Amino acid sequence: MQPVEWKTFIAQFAALSRRQRLASATLLRGAGSQNAAVALVESVARQRLHCPACNSSHAHRHGHAHGLQRYRCVPCGRTFNALTGTPLARLRHKTLWLAYAACLLASASVRQAARQLNVHRNTAFRWRHRFLTLARTDRPLCLHGIAEADELYVLESEKGSRHLARPARRRGGHARQRGISSEQVCIVVARDRTGQTLDFVTGKGALTKVQLHACLPPVIDKDVLLVTDGHAAYRAFAAEAGISHQAVNLHAGIRVQGAAHVQNVNAYHSRLREWLRIFHGVASRYLPSYLGWRWILDAGRIRSPEALLKATVGAFPHLTVT
The missing domain is CATH 3.30.420 (Nucleotidyltransferase; domain 5)
Incomplete structure (x- = not known):
């Protein structure tokens, strides 16, 4: 940014509201990665905004919760956000989602991903299956020729499994x-x-x-x-x-x-x-x-963490093969 542009940019801060200043401070403290993931999810939601309870598209904004825009359905009164009804609903640590998507594309094991992101291995395992819930359904409809x-x-x-129907084997193991x-x-x-x-x-x-x-x-x-x-x-x-x-x-x-x-x-x-x-x-x-x-x-079929995150929340119609 050029010095003149920087001065103009700083001068605009005086016109910001208190809420806008706090949001700007949060961004400068390093919440950019979370904003990237949230912005991606929100952009997908806006394209197909509808109530998960009654499927109505008549909704209005209703504040924020857990870093996401909340909506209120006019016909039924239910509130929802961009993740409601998706595999990523109620998951935390949105700042790490794009990094975890990159781990999946690199075929990282549960423990490797957990070490890389500094989360518990159970969290990495749970995320793996949440991320794959919808993306794994993308398949060709028919084979030809x-x-x-x-x-x-x-x-x-x-x-x-907590209860085995047979004697336990060592990891990997062999058939008897x-x-x-x-x-x-x-x-x-x-x-x-x-x-x-x-x-x-x-x-x-x-x-x-x-x-x-x-x-x-x-x-x-x-x-x-x-x-x-x-x-x-x-x-x-x-x-x-x-x-x-x-x-x-x-x-x-x-x-x-x-x-x-x-x-x-x-x-x-x-x-x-x-x-x-x-x-x-x-x-x-x-x-x-x-x-x-x-x-x-x-x-x-999916080559970037952003594409995988979008697929996980249901935005992958362009991947369907006919």
Whole structure:
């Protein structure tokens, strides 16, 4: 700022009200990061301002609370703010939200994020799942053309549970039975040649055609070519669903048959497994959140902390793929 501009700026302070002076002093004391997060959240709220109780858009300002503009609904009289009804409602430390969003985009563990932000690890864990509540739902609506599908298995985990249905394992651990068993959770990943990816946690044990019927028909075109390995469940599902299907006999060492292969989906599996190792075992009940997190990172759907914060409060219609 030039000296002349600075003098003009200072002269304007005399015209400020007491409340405006206090707000200016707070900003100068270092509340800029909180203001950045709050301003971002408030800007999203103004674009879709409505009462979470009656859905009316007829509301007026009603003071401030917890650093946020409060609104009062005219028809029903309920008060609300920009975070009401969002995953971030009632959370504190708004000054740290953008920094924490950056930790998520960097795949930081709970303890790493807690140390970096100087918060308790339980706070970092709670924030992780709040931030991923809405962002993880951003998925392509349908797969087109050639779609590859394959399953991978991860060790079933009751990490964090107070009461275990089995003897406790050391962190990470290994299955007690060989091969595919109820100790493992199946994840089906379907991916078309444009990179659009869908994943489904189908449950414990080996994949069945019933599970495929429950997850794949709503998200693949009828004229899609489904390419898989030789698993019998895919063949039975495709025949019953009337979908074109081609199997690649991986056991015979055949990986590519013309345009038919499952290398794209297997590469995604490899990246997913390597990424999951960071967390030393993920609780099975949280797998959908982690799969959504991985999709966000792998596809580059959200590239900045600001975009992730906006997605968390529901402002991500531009990310939807059709």
